[in-house]
Amino acid sequence: GESVGLHLPTLSVQEGDNSIINCAYSNSASDYFIWYKQESGKGPQFIIDIRSNMDKRQGQRVTVLLNKTVKHLSLQIAATQPGDSAVYFCASRGEYGNKLVFGAGTILRVKS
């Protein structure tokens, strides 16, 4: 079946360092990918998205990289701040689907 998974369940970084969160997906027909951040007791919050016709997209302090050859997605956070501490989910949409399929999540802990 279709799945979207993460390599590392927990990532600890020092404040000010860059963070890289990785994600693997299984559906080669996925044409859209998205990263969400979820803080305790809240719903997922949109961070950045990317279509399959792109390899890289940048936002404010965040960059998403897509490698379709190996079906790998990553989220880079520059100058990580304590407020970035949360669970990060990647999700993908199938070519003909209308729903997002989520991975299990990576916990990001920022040490001050």
Next chain:
Amino acid sequence: DTGVSQDPRHKITKRGQNVTFRCDPISEHNRLYWYRQTLGQGPEFLTYFQNEAQLEKSRLLSDRFSAERPKGSFSTLEIQRTEQGDSAMYLCASSSTFVRKFNEKLFFGSGTQLSVL
């Protein structure tokens, strides 16, 4: 734009009881989704509506679950004869297909945390 609103935030019920949750999407969003999330897992798709039409239901969705969106605005999710395994966070999300074609970005509410005792 006040975001997606869900009510209640928390619900504690006894096994066998029925519960109903409400979701108010972002105004003018024509798509509304229900997801379920258990601790340490990503959200799991349950069902979605476009306007008042329910277009897809997960195969995992038990027949004890029913969702409605009668006027194409707010939606309700009902769980009948609750079981302990239903304990989870129930998330609602909405999106608009009018902003751009195939707009996939979902805006989530804060969820309803259900505990079945």
